Amino acid sequence: MSTTDHDDTTTSRPSFRDTVTAGLAQKALEPVLRAVRDEIASARREISERATSAKAGLLLTGVAVAFALTTLVVLAGFVVALLALVLPVWAAAGITFAVFAIVTAVLLVLGLRGIRRGVPPVPSDTIRSAKDRLTDRS
16 A cells, blocks of 8 residues: 555645745735734724714713713702792792703703714724725625
8 A cells, every 4th residue: 555645644844835835825825814813903993983973972971970960960059049029939939950961961962962972882984994995806
């Protein structure tokens, strides 16, 4: 029985054909791997940008909450006292509540809009460009 390259016997070093095949496969896959790495890096950058936008929205929402609490406690009493000079106390309190509720709602809407822009942090621009590249090559 003769020994050939197709033998199932294990040797300590690969055959010449295996080495050449591995080298060719590596060279063929190199551009694909580079493209995948570039797409992953682009996706990471885009997710980071979106997370920054969400952070700004969360900050605005926090400021809105702090503003609502602070103004309700400090200014409510002052405004109610001023309005109570010309209106009944219950009317003064109702008007004060309405004004503070409107300010709070506006700030909350702005904050939530900023959060929605960044969440979920999907790299849609990168996905779109990758799809475009794939369809251009087809």
